[in-house]
Amino acid sequence: MNPNTVPDRNLALELVRVTEAGALAATRWVGRGDKEGGDGAAVDAMRAMLATVAMDGIVVIGEGEKDDAPMLFNGERVGDGTGPECDFAVDPVEGTTRMATGSPGAISVVAVAERGTMYDPSAVFYMDKLVVGPEAAGLVDLDMPTADIVEVVAKAKGIRRRDVTVAVLDRPRHQRLIDDIRGCGARVNLLGDGDVAAAIAVTRPESGIDIAAGIGGSPEAVLAAAALRCAGGEIQARIAPRDTGEVDRARAAGHDTDQVLSTTDLVRGENVFFAATGVTDSPLLDGVRFHGGRALTQSIVMRSRSGTQRIINAEHIWPQAPRAR
Template identity: 45%
Template sequence: MHRTAQRTRTDVRTLEAIALAATHSAAIASRAWVGRHDKNAADAAATEAMRQVLADAPGRGTVVIGEGEKDEAPMLYNGETVGNGCGPDFDIAVDPLEGTSFCAKNHPGAMATIAFAEPGTLWSPGPGFYMDKIVVPPRAKGVVDLADTPERTLANVAHALGKPINRLRVVVMDKPRHQELIARLLRAGASVHTPAEGDVAGSLEVLLPTGDADLLLGIGGTPEGVMTAAAVRALGGDMLGRLAPQREEEAAAIRAAGMDVDRVYTCDELVGGDALFAATGVTGGSLLSRPRESEGAVLAESMLISSGQVRRIAHTGAHPNRGGIR
């Protein structure tokens, strides 16, 4: 469900600096917990650091989708407002530390992430925590359907990309719920990458020209889904999503909220206006390097996706777009 949009249009590009500052601060804060096998502490550190930056954001931001409800997560809960009020209104989707287990165990793939959009344009999943997703690059836009079998999806994407199925690289999270899906993809001849978590990172591997995947399938979190949709919209790819409750309590709450678990949402329904996505590396990997000491400062690498462009930024300060964007 979308909230009513404001009449005055917000140029989200004016928020690039605060998005980068937020993910940078979260990444540096969680860095102290890398390898300490305490994912909750790492997540809390990232969230608090990001919240402090957002408190000074120019304008008024509304967290449409965060990591927890107010009673369970005192920071960046759904519906919370941030900012100094002196500037544009904007929507926020946030996961201060994607890959908490990766951070705790010092495995590649953890990063701080956030998405900003025009006010009233981010889809709110209400009490839905999980969603089924398909993400494809721009060349495969319009050829996928959540009603298709995995085999038909592979065939359609392979045809659109001009390659045989046995050259397709598919990202599916390594979860018990995906055992049959993974088996069918393998039997069809595709190569399947199965990270333990991190479907935003998996989607970026699909979307980026330098990425190492052609397709993402499977069930992941709704915050990650909305943030992914922001990147998909900015880069011209394609995405479909559908609520996929994993427990009866979640399904009952969705029904009580008047939402339809069978409805398929397009990317433009998940993000209905201009949006940007930002991420900063925490433990390194193929997308972003880990923060490192450099001449007495901590140098971090971030990625900014906005207006059809992907920019990589190496920075140490709170406002990294004051130089260093390339």
Template identity: 40%
Template sequence: MTISSGSSPELIYALRRVSESAALAAFDWIGRGDGMDGGRAALDAMLSALAEVDIDAVVVIGEAGKGEAPQPARGERLGRPGSAFKADIAMDPVEGTSYLARGQTNALAVLAVAPRGTMMNPAPAFYMEKFVAPAPARGKIDPHWTTGRKLRVLAEVLNKDVSQLTIYVLEKPRHRELIDDIIRAGARVALYPAGDVAGALLAAIPGSGIDALMGTGGTPEGVMSACAVRGLGGEFLARIDPQLHTEAKAVRESGLSTSRWYARDELIASDDVFFCATGITTGLMVDGVERTRTHYKVQTMMVIGATGERQIITSYLPRERTGQSQSAARDVA
């Protein structure tokens, strides 16, 4: 059955089914040591569900890097071509593939949608440096400042002392100096091995316990996060930051600057954005998939840019209606 949504706020509920389908498909691959099979299953489920949504979407972010879970191809038409709502889409069926493989927290199924032509295409960059903070920081932080100065100004606009700030950083060797700088400035560091979509959203949500995200992570995750952060009214600054020689060469040849910082509204040039993130494994933001003999429990964060709303919805889906009820050998009580 076709889900007719147009570009109205009701579209978010149709898109929620898409990210839920990916999370359900990935569930059986949690903790099985290889996220590739789970990624393929999640991608197939996401594409199949999206085909039922009344949206004509073009993939802006695609072409997974080596060792990453499968992604749709850049430029691919998804949904129902010819639908009235022409859109750009970025999606990650399994954000946090390593988390999925090891059965760790924070694995998500994520997608973001914006009107056609409003989502930046940063190809062929796989990595970008990011600064994300809540709405009071909008326009107050110069990305060229030192880490210490950024944190002092951030603390001021949030009406906090620097010692009360908690900064989300991916636990990667490239961030050793950044981590030292944050600690030297007097703030706390919250280190996670992956999951900068969750980190960016938490940074944009007042009272989440995370005051900012800093450091370099994936470009696809950055573009998807920028959609959500724009919808939430937060600050998002980004700079292309290649991590491999081949990537750096491709970025130079494409004409992209590695010194320029892009503002949030350059990355996503419309407020009419939609974002969904469904938990695969339980994390900081949403709960992961849970299964009983009769139902799946899934939880999704949704952001609607046109209204500025965010919702976390918990759904209980009958197993016989999900097409995922045949794994009897893996049932739980």
């Protein structure tokens, strides 16, 4: 195989520079009530940084289409064109509402895999998802009753059912799911948004999240799958068309509306990279902080081939950073 077609391990740190740029740009908009302004600033900063990265990338997952936000659009070429041929997935700010309101949990996210290995969900905006950590991978099924999923995860982790916590987006469509979780004795962690961060949290014992479930964005499912290819665990997902028009578009694109997609269906690559930087504080990552003329960021970067996960704390000289008076 031509080595120029395979993403190199050095790409991991280059991707962190991209998410750091997105987070630093977005942090100026934290608490200002303008989702699109912050998302657009992150997009511009990430696009400029991507132009310096040695890769020949094509955006497969460009966040923003479903809510008419600024975006790195699907099909856009990214990188300087000299490196490996890659599929590229991005969410400049996952949790734009959290950023706009100054709430915890906003992150900047990218993922990369070999060209042609990422699932293209552009025909349908939403998927029904189930995410579990490494302990329960291969033991659950998206169509299992909620109580059975909770019981399996509890046994796999060696905890009681009442100690299992399930992350669910706080949406009216999830009321039955929430009732089922509470009805079997488990706990619910309601999310304003941010189901990629929730999927990563499921793989990290210190997060307190054991399962992530419910209907969320299709692009986020692919990003979550990239993270899980690196960190372990499992996602299962099925496209969730909202109307007959989306059903028709999905079928025209060749999608089976009944198929349960696995982690490797969503991201088939063997050399997958994932990077995220905190915008606001979360159980996963610290948000951007300022100290004198420096900005402090915290990021996570992961690679599937090595199984390595790194937490990177960085200081950035930033003249625009606020100074004490």
